[in-house]
Amino acid sequence: MSKENSHLKSILETVGVVVGSFIFAMIVIVAATKKDSPEPTPKVVQNTVVEEKVAEADVKPVAEVKVAQVTPEKTGDSGSISGEKIAQKNCALCHSSGMMNSPKIGDKEQWAPRIAQGKEMLVNNAIKGIGVMPAKGGNTSLSDAEVAAAVVWMANSSGGSL
Ligand code: HEC
Structure with missing residues (x-):
């Protein structure tokens, strides 16, 4: 077993x-x-x-x-230059806050007497500089047309109709 x-x-x-x-x-x-x-x-x-x-x-x-297609229509700029874009990049530093006593974007009272000078005068002053504002806001690489577009946008955003 x-x-x-x-x-x-x-x-x-x-x-x-x-x-x-x-x-x-x-x-x-x-x-x-x-x-x-x-x-x-x-x-x-x-x-x-x-x-x-x-x-x-x-x-x-x-x-x-x-x-890109909407922006120029909205700002009413001529051609493909966007005044808003240029202004936001080159001018808002002073003009969005009213720094250095610059006319503030959107402030109709501050802009009214300046707009009354006419578009040409405004554009010319922005290109050449006025008071403490440097020529072209300090960015001399901007073309005159670009500065003009920025001026138009700024003024029209502040009660103007340039
Ligand atoms: C460094 C600050 C600064 C920047 C940047 C600047 N500005 Fe100005 N800007 C001023 C000041 C300050 C004034 C008011 C000057 C005065 O009337 O003595 C002014 C005035 C102006 C006026 C009114 C001119 C007039 O005849 O009354 C326009 C238009 C203008 N700026 C456009 C622009 C544009 C467009 C840009 C950008 C390309 C720009 N600025 C950038 C400071 C600035």
Whole structure:
């Protein structure tokens, strides 16, 4: 009885080792296959991300074009020069706050007597400088037409209709 038992044991052990190594081999194979399989998945994800980026890039220029088209219409400037943009960049430093006693953009009272001088005078003074205001507000790279557009926008934002 005990002899048979030990014989059976050794058979079972052998079978166990064989089956065990089969299972181990299966696990290794499955693991190896699984390691391979995640690779294509990120590629798909990457493609999606790239596509989304492309889609964003497609949308952005459209929005920019829209802004560029609206601004000149809104300010009523001639041509493609945006007086508002020029003024915000080069003139608002003083004129948005009334710094150095400059006529404040939007302050109709301060602008009324200046607007009364006429567009030419205003533009001329802005180009050449007036009082403590430097010529062209200090940015001599601006063209006369750009300064004029800024003057028109500033004056029209302050009760004028140049
Ligand atoms: C450094 C500050 C400063 C900047 C920048 C500046 N200005 Fe002035 N501006 C003044 C001051 C101060 C006055 C008032 C001058 C005076 O009447 O003695 C003035 C006056 C003016 C007037 C009225 C002129 C008149 O005949 O009464 C206009 C128009 C004007 N600025 C346009 C502009 C434009 C356009 C820009 C930008 C391109 C600009 N300014 C940038 C300070 C500035």
